[in-house]
Amino acid sequence: MDLRIATYNVEWFDALFDDAGALFLDGGWSGRRDVTRAQQAKALRHVFRALDADAALVVEAPDTGRVRRTGPALEHFAAWAGLRARRAVIGFANDTQQEIALLFDPERLGALHDPSEAGDVPRFDDAFDIDLDIDDTPDRVVFSKPPLELKVTAGGQVIRVIGVHVKSKAPHGAKSEADVLRIAIANRRKQLAQCIWLRRRVVAHLNAAEALIVLGDFNDGPGLDEYEQLFGRSGLEIVLGWGEDTAPALVEPHAKQALSGPTAGRFETARFWQPHEQRYLSALLDYIMVSPDLAKREPIWRIWHPFDDGPCFQDHALREALLTASDHFPVTLDISL
16 A cells, blocks of 8 residues: 655644634735735645645644634645545644644545553653753653644554654743843753653654654754754754664654765755845755654655755746745655555
8 A cells, every 4th residue: 555644834824714714715914924815725725736645744734722623624625625635633732823733535544643651751731851951850841732643544554653843932032142042042952852752752652663653843953053062962863763772763864864964965844034134044844754664665755845856846836836835845755555
């Protein structure tokens, strides 16, 4: 059985839906710069149709609130867009207006929210105690966006899937450069603690010999900011488990090349406009990591970058849709089970 799995951070997808979960298809502004809601919705329809994924992790999915629900909103979008991946599942809702959800084709696979805990590794909607600053006093860490844990069944095989949106907050409330440094370091330390928490869950699955896929937006990577050198490793390396002997490392070729050295050719999955510099900043933030047993099946990874991916660049309509739909680009994994 051949499967295509995708991860896609859709910038402010939430802004395209009314309180009842219906799409805005009008000239009102979306959450994207100089893009209307109709333009973004139609661009997303084009991109999702081109992906034609059996399962797509949607990062920054529409919010679950007092009235609206993420699942029905995404399923409404899938029906309007004519997608095979028309069933939605989410995990623990959060209060950031950026949910983590999976759209999937129910005729090809099954997906069930299946949170777990193991020993001293709590569920992701709980709190994790860890000494962040080596003062012998545990610090309590929580996820603002609890990772989505799924039990996926496809082709007679069970795969554990963890969808992630890890984010280090900006230094809000800073009144001086010293405040900026202090808050930024504290936020970065918290992000690394979340990655340690996630890695321990990964280790539990690997030690249980379970096939595993970890995917999403990690807002992290080699050389991403000046704090990586301060802490020794990026959160990405922690989740992958590279340099550890507690369990096998996860496999992700884009991360591997980026971590091979500062002069290595770089992949990019996101592109952000810098108004003060009048230019774009590109970064590798989105990944699909797989357990060694799945890597042996020789899956194919692809970043749907409008300029770097040949077929995307040559398809003018798709290229423009990718640029209009989001500031991130999809990543796909094609695998045979």
